[in-house]
Amino acid sequence: MATETFSIDKRPLRDLLGQVEAGKIQLPEFQRGWVWPWPNIASLLASVSLNYPIGTVMLLEGGGDVRFKYRPIEGAVPTEQVRPESLVLDGQQRLTSLFQSLAMDIPVDTQDERKRRVSGWFYVDMVRALDENEDREDAIRFIPPSRKVVNFRGEVLEDYSTRELEYRHRVFPLRSLFDNSWGDGFARHWGFASEAMELWYGFRDGFIRSFDLYHFPVIELGKSTPRQAVCQVFEKVNTGGVTLTVFELLTATYAADEFDLRRHWHECRAAWEAPEYAILRDVSNTDFLQAVTLLATAERRRREEEAGTDEERLPRIGCKRKDMLALGLEDYRRYASDVVSGFKTAAKFLRQQFVFDTRFLPYGTQLIPLAAIFALAGKDAETAGAQEKLARWYWCGVFGELYGGTTETRFNLDLPDVVDWIHGSTLEPRTVTQAQFAASRLLTLRTRQSAAYKGIYALLLKAGAADWRTGEKAEVSVYFDEAMDIHHIFPQVWCQKNGYERSVYNSVVNKTPLTARTNRIISGHAPSDYLQRLAKAAETSPEGVEQRIRTHLVDPQLMRADDFDAFFEDRRKVLQEHIAVVMGKPVVDDHIPGQRPETAIRATESGLEAGVSVPVES
Numbered sequence: 001m002a003t004e005t006f007s008i009d010k011r012p013l014r015d016l017l018g019q020v021e022a023g024k025i026q027l028p029e030f031q032r033g034w035v036w037p038w039p040n041i042a043s044l045l046a047s048v049s050l051n052y053p054i055g056t057v058m059l060l061e062g063g064g065d066v067r068f069k070y071r072p073i074e075g076a077v078p079t080e081q082v083r084p085e086s087l088v089l090d091g092q093q094r095l096t097s098l099f100q101s102l103a104m105d106i107p108v109d110t111q112d113e114r115k116r117r118v119s120g121w122f123y124v125d126m127v128r129a130l131d132e133n134e135d136r137e138d139a140i141r142f143i144p145p146s147r148k149v150v151n152f153r154g155e156v157l158e159d160y161s162t163r164e165l166e167y168r169h170r171v172f173p174l175r176s177l178f179d180n181s182w183g184d185g186f187a188r189h190w191g192f193a194s195e196a197m198e199l200w201y202g203f204r205d206g207f208i209r210s211f212d213l214y215h216f217p218v219i220e221l222g223k224s225t226p227r228q229a230v231c232q233v234f235e236k237v238n239t240g241g242v243t244l245t246v247f248e249l250l251t252a253t254y255a256a257d258e259f260d261l262r263r264h265w266h267e268c269r270a271a272w273e274a275p276e277y278a279i280l281r282d283v284s285n286t287d288f289l290q291a292v293t294l295l296a297t298a299e300r301r302r303r304e305e306e307a308g309t310d311e312e313r314l315p316r317i318g319c320k321r322k323d324m325l326a327l328g329l330e331d332y333r334r335y336a337s338d339v340v341s342g343f344k345t346a347a348k349f350l351r352q353q354f355v356f357d358t359r360f361l362p363y364g365t366q367l368i369p370l371a372a373i374f375a376l377a378g379k380d381a382e383t384a385g386a387q388e389k390l391a392r393w394y395w396c397g398v399f400g401e402l403y404g405g406t407t408e409t410r411f412n413l414d415l416p417d418v419v420d421w422i423h424g425s426t427l428e429p430r431t432v433t434q435a436q437f438a439a440s441r442l443l444t445l446r447t448r449q450s451a452a453y454k455g456i457y458a459l460l461l462k463a464g465a466a467d468w469r470t471g472e473k474a475e476v477s478v479y480f481d482e483a484m485d486i487h488h489i490f491p492q493v494w495c496q497k498n499g500y501e502r503s504v505y506n507s508v509v510n511k512t513p514l515t516a517r518t519n520r521i522i523s524g525h526a527p528s529d530y531l532q533r534l535a536k537a538a539e540t541s542p543e544g545v546e547q548r549i550r551t552h553l554v555d556p557q558l559m560r561a562d563d564f565d566a567f568f569e570d571r572r573k574v575l576q577e578h579i580a581v582v583m584g585k586p587v588v589d590d591h592i593p594g595q596r597p598e599t600a601i602r603a604t605e606s607g608l609e610a611g612v613s614v615p616v617e618s
Helices: 013-022 038-049 092-102 126-130 163-169 181-189 194-213 227-237 246-255 261-270 275-280 285-306 321-325 329-352 367-382 384-399 408-422 430-434 439-444 451-462 474-479 492-497 516-522 527-538 542-550 556-560 564-583 597-605
Strands: 006-012 025-028 057-061 070-072 086-090 108-111 117-125 140-143 148-150 156-159 171-173 215-221 484-488 511-515
Touching (some): 013 215, 038 092, 038 140, 086 092, 163 181, 246 261, 246 321, 261 285, 261 329, 285 329, 285 367, 329 367, 329 384, 451 564, 527 556
Antiparallel strands (some): 025 070, 057 086, 117 140, 117 171
């Protein structure tokens, strides 16, 4: 028989608001702030007054094993520190709106239709509320904190600043909904006149009583509900429609043990604020948690292996959402510092691979397993042999384009595969064995959106690419932020004039890293022309310019001859050779010798050439 994990009942609105005020119902820390604008609140109040359904409230019973830090609903000020009996998972906006407008004796802080901060009181026009021809929502007013409505000149148009004025204008303050003294005062103000009493009785029975009798449907999850289920339920039912991050959930969970995850994350980030760690600038808190979770789950699996657990029953290494939500505070504290060191070592490793700039980081996601590998392998990853293996694994991931899309499964494989390889295993990591790069892929790489495109940029820096005008190494220009970027070798204007297709001249084969000033000298001129201009601007010999051009894996003689076809074929082959070297395996040779680039590109993009499936970049 299935175990009942939740209960459903109806609770009086008045009781729920009393529990909010007393702190018996509170919010888990991961709930975001209250954001409803006042027209939404007016609509909600109108619905309750007409006994319309306004949805359910979902609560989590307190006192279970899964603990979250909590806070009172906004506006509630419990008289003492109270451990909540229930936490609100869904219905925060409605409960807060009703509590602030009905149970607080201070103005409601909210927003207008343009999301500007406003505050005020909710009033009901008693006469309009009972008029069947009026929309109930139109009878509900939002009045400034002074309880006076003024025009742009500051002249008072309406004044409800005293009870006598409320009585006189027949407007009821909703903060007095559960206070019988207002009705008594209204009757005395009008001397118990029959017309006034008829209005009051009609308003009491047709408006106020609806709030007294209103029952909220409440679903309450049992205290034994696991954290993953709580989080999943929260996201399925939360009407805000905003996905809750793992970091926010764990922040609330760890806070129950007086650990401030957010502050600790900022401390961890501070460890790589120096310029040499700029490549880590975009590492997120979730990336960090994934790396920590990889280490924690790898250690758990190792312990089970040593204990003799059967292979099929061993816990998996993982860093999916479910795995991260199961990360205990003790494990986080144990591995966080190792992961900080892992990311810093990863930054150093990437510098050795000539990856300096986040704009040209092939895969930010590959940083996660890389940091975890360095953290787990420790000093064993420092040897020359280990560095060679890591470089090969890294470039296979880049040029195999294996880190796009869903990557958690690859993380899970890479961590044990690469660490075992470093420790002497003869089995190559699956990322290495699965990676392939087809020669025709070079023809379809046109923008830096592609990881392989960025990888080629790094290979050119690694080859020693120097600026054609200054002779300065491209890596130095990058470090000093001298507007280094990828530019065309045979300029676009020249290519267009000479009948070459955009798909051809925009290929990475015709691009290389140059400074903005050098690119301005090149402009739209033929190579034979701009090479002379470069020699003059650089105040050097043509041979000196040619020497610098060769550092870009380009034959300058083909440029002087303005022979685009020969240049394109020659550079394609050289780039292909460099990719094969860093991957440690041959490139899939699907290139047809003598075929014009535009023909090869059309064949590749149609999926017709050699039957090899490769990514196509538009």
